[in-house]
Every structure is written in structure tokens, then in C-alpha cells.
Amino acid sequence: MTIEMTDGQTNLTHHVTDESMAQGRRAGGRYRAICGARVLSASLAAPVRRRCQTCAMWRRR
Numbered sequence: 001m002t003i004e005m006t007d008g009q010t011n012l013t014h015h016v017t018d019e020s021m022a023q024g025r026r027a028g029g030r031y032r033a034i035c036g037a038r039v040l041s042a043s044l045a046a047p048v049r050r051r052c053q054t055c056a057m058w059r060r061r
Contacts, residue, residue: 008042015055
């Protein structure tokens, strides 16, 4: 299962797995998206503006 997380630096929304969420919490708040990008979370209430196409492709599999 994945959740959408918007990167606070790029405003690009990625998909992050539950496992990556747990690892990111332990690593100080940097999360690995399924596309491989490192994500610094914006507010979880931030509206989605742009979605990562690579994450979207992996999510559809």
C-alpha cells in the first residue's frame, strides 16, 4: 500500500510505501518514493498540484 506525499521543495506529489514511511520517520523525515526520489514532506493537507509520472506508472502495476 502507498500514500501520496508532496515534496515540500519541488511541490511534486509522489507515492511512498508504508515501509518507506517507517524508515523515513527513523531517518529524520526524509522519505524514499517508489520512483527513487527523496521526499521532504510538505504539509499533508497541501493540495496536489503535480504528480510524479514515474510513481503513477509504478502504482498502476
